[in-house]
Amino acid sequence: MGAAPGSATSTPPEGNPPGGRTLPVRAAAVLLTRGWWAVLALVGVGVWATVTSLPTLATAGGGLSEVISEDAPAVQAQIRAYEIFGLPLLTRIAVVQHHPDGLDPYAQARATLRAAEVTEPAYRGRPTPPLLLAVPVFDGLPRGVPEGLTPGSGTTLTAEALRSAGPTTTIVTYLFTDPRAPTWVQEQVARDYAARIDHPGDHLLGVSGTIPLQSEQARIVAQRLTAVEVASVVAVALVVALAFRSVLAPVITLVAAGTAYVIADHVVGTVAATYGISAPAQLEPVLVALALGLSTDYAVLFLSGTARRLRAGQDGRAAARGAVEDYLAIVVVAGVTVAAGVAALSVARTELFQAFGPGLALTVLAALLVSVLAVPPLLALFGRAVLWPGRPLRTRQESREQASPWEPDRGRSRFVRFITGRRGAAPAAAVGALALLVVCALPVTGMRASVSPMDALPEGNPVRVAWEGAAAGFAPGVLSPTEVLVTGTGVAARRDSLESLQRALAERPGVAGVLGPVQGRLPDAVPDRYALFLGPHGDAARFLLVLDADPLGAEALDTLRAVQRDMPALLAEAGLEGASTAYAGDTALGLGLVESARADFVRVAVVVAVVELVLLVLFLRSLVAPLYLLACSVLVVASSLGLTSLVFGELGQEGLIFFVPFAVGALLASLGSDYNIFGVGDVWQAARTRPLAEALAVAVPRSTRAIGAAGITLAASFGLVGLVPLAPFQELAFAMAVGVLLDTFLVRAFLVPALIWWVGPASAWPSRRLRTAPARAATRAVSPPGR
Template structure:
């Protein structure tokens, strides 16, 4: 009795099946009752950059010398078409005075607008007199919920003073006073709110989609719920585990990671369940005893399922080497989710199938020919055909790759390569505002600032220098730069009077790639001014902070992570395939085909997003996220299909093994691919562009793997290479067995 067979009996035997089910019920129940949920431990304010990054060091200097490093601004944008009235301005001054005497929670400072004479106050208006921007500063250590509490208190104050709700008034086509909250605080609140609001709709949408697809594909109400039950129990274990680990400080979880983890869990988890269920259904057509059929199914499918899950887990764990916080925070939730789901698909799902038996597939119950004949005889009617088999698609893909592998390879490479070419046209952005719906408050406020003032006012660049007592005209030098709109008067440091700070407003969107690329130029110009003034060691006496500088560091850190993680993922998958297949050649072309599929998905995704949806750029994190998911998940299907060919070639010629392997795995991989692509496509329905882009590209990649790479390209290459596909293994054993049988 093999180890796999013993394992199958331990989890799905006569008594073991009930013990396994009970163990999962107890585990999910106790963990959920005793440990905190992951959502209760969310930290959406965790830093993404380490203390060694220049922008973070600049924030430290700003906090120490100017007391503003710990403050982040919320910009209140006041607007009335036709011009703000004196009554509006007096009301705003009263509003400012009230915030000064009765500050909102976590508010640290507000400019004393009430002390300004009305004529001087009017000078702060936009050129057409319609718009005014007033900052309110908050504690940088406050989390998003605390910032939101402070903003809501200020909004209540506004409504009481003005007698109406200017936050609800439309900006365009309306002469009423309107207010929008933007700036770092407003953007942060809106960004987090989008993901929090998406959690419930994402969960419901994903569950509904998976259920509908399972019903349409398998036409069995019982079977449709089995994967969902398994995912539900797995989630009941994963959620408190992540909450406990976050509470202990071992990991950090945020709303974005948990949202995408839910999609991954339902998509990949359902796939693993289907791999086993499909093998069980096949065995039920040849084995009369359902228990024995299940044992054989577990024995045959467990290796591929375990290897597929391990591939994804290790690929996601590669994100642990990332320096950028958001990438690093994804590693633990994603890998733990897949690991637990893999265990559930190998234990809980077999136990449920063992309990329900053939009834799992009602009303299209698979039976052996003898069982169908016996049932027909009892009813006195001719035996019915296997309806499920009649519904199965003809194995034309298997016949095609066997008869014309060269043509299939050429056609697939042309199609995939053609899409991959478009990756050279992709443009990326780190502008978080572009991910927001156009009617989002912070985006509307920013649009007003860009239209009525300088867009750089939204987030000025803070330039700080240590003059060493030298006389320096930095303001003049920086103002002379063509991309700088204005430079503030210098502020003097508290502990070191030689340290001066300037607020530099750029003449462009401070969140744009163009603005980020100006950071090195600003630094070079500042260092040059210091050197010309006679200061020594100018390079280490310049600090540049602010949102634009932070995003510049974000880009550099992300580029570093991408260059490191991509080869690590490829290396890990290569080692796993070598271990599982014992074939160098097969490992090489399996990895290369998935990489080609990734670039094809990225190129086709860009075509749709750019030419179909009008997107000028995709978020800078999309290529890395898509790579990790697509390469890992795409290899799942290759492993499941190629393992079938590997098993069959031991007892039949290669052409027959390829033909039957493609046909045998075709329906389940197609079903699994449609479900996985559908779950990621759910992300594209959310009002968050970064999720739309990630969901669309990942769904496209899964579909390319499902309908091009797995059924055509990989088996065609296997067929074309022949015995070399198994090198250094021995492929001639199968032909020898076939020859001996013919004798």
């Protein structure tokens, strides 16, 4: 293509571009733009090979339960209890029948007979796997059902209380399945059992428990994934089209974003299958948002550089080549920074975070690779048509002036002129922005953690409805009780002490009921090797706690944490000094995850901070600016989580899902460094040939426009993850969208420029890049263009 009149295709425009023009960068720019056809063919072959030969995350990934270590204390406690007693007390799946006006005696009899068909062979030592036991529990406690469990009583039942018990409104049939069977097999067994409850008077609500909960979450994610993808594509297309007033600009962006997601999905799935990394399939909506958002970020940067040069009068292919020379190094460093930041999750000891880290990092690298290899060749292919139907040329006056694409944008540098032209304006602006972020961050001090509560499911969901029916008849924790194992020499013979401990546990706040040695023994037909609450060898006893809260919610976790804290005193008061305790069940497992996550927080935060700081120091060649830039990113994370905690707390949620703050923290901190490299790197390069005030006036408006478009698309991509009607995704979507918008329109547009001007040339210490800018400007004035 020939150059447009007045353009200079052989030399760069006036001033140094933000990314520098090293020989490798120039060579890559030539290869990507002149050899566009070969590069695009290579990308096409790579995509074809990926799609046809590699598995996706949906086929290779596992569920959240698969990233829980078998070494977890709660898992080990459950295994030990089974070895001692021979019978399990805990199950993660149950069938619920409920009617508020009561279930008639015939419905109760049918429930008992159905369970007996399964239970009697097991009592004779001949269970029929995968369903081993079926144990119905009635809230009205008819004769023959163990005492001790009544809704919200907090005490053990007496004979008088039994006589005054109300009608039976709820039957929960616990199904004990072979733990070696896959979860989908266990759930199917439960649904087959429930299918036999076909009498209208049985009032079946359905199957519930933590296994159906996880399976329902996975189903909802798969069901809504297409909606998230379509909405994200539409949002990206609209934002890019409006930003560049072009039809082809969003096409280029979406080609890059879609290709990045396809490659990331297959690569993450391959790594999960090959190396045994249990990347949860529920990660997929986050991968969609991250792949589309980052690909759009990098595409917008290349598009901005190309559009600026086209409007300056350059030829289409020369404009694309110049944009690559300007931004290739920045995009690569930014992508590596984000990948390193999210990969830092892998240093956590919690297996869930270890599973998230590689998946997120591979997605970032896929977005980086595709953006670098696909966007520049497409820009070279379409040339000046990239801005169609907009006008690629300037107005007549602008064309006559032939101004450089690196000139100050006087229409958009009003804030920069304000902070640089008035004494005290920069400190005031910085303090005001910092104060706003601190106020937004205050709620984070009271943030509570939950795991995966039932109310995380949407209202009306069958699994949630069944749980609500069980909670109405008994207590919210009835489907997932907590097993407390007490061991010590001769402890089973100390009945008075055990009964005293049981009464003390029943009186604890948040405990709805306790089953234990007070309820006694199994039927005489059961072999001696089996025991219910007292170990057959005399050295163990156990209790079953039903909590008065969602077993995986923040309130239940707090209750169990308090029980564990006070247990030594409770044992001493009951006369069981020297006995040891262990805890099993979903609440114990969730509490272990939350406590492990808290311990991991410092470790992950330090690694993320060090990685981001080192990369910023190397890129900016400064020790001062990276410190306050990192502090800004930390404040954005805290503000985002504070606002999320406040909003969802007002909506009635007990606490944020425990992994959301970690994912949000790693992503926002990494993306903040990404934008630091875009924006501050632009200022640093502009300051090589200009005084600091002029460098700010040139770079800040230019980078703010590009970062603004990129930030809106990234916020939209993550915000649309909230279309998945599950609490973890809605919390993550809100936190990421708010954090990205704060970072884009408060921190990058106002706080960072104010801090740079306030700190002044010392920001670049120990280099003298900012200090010597006037001299360099003078040198540029007498130097040939491009030098």
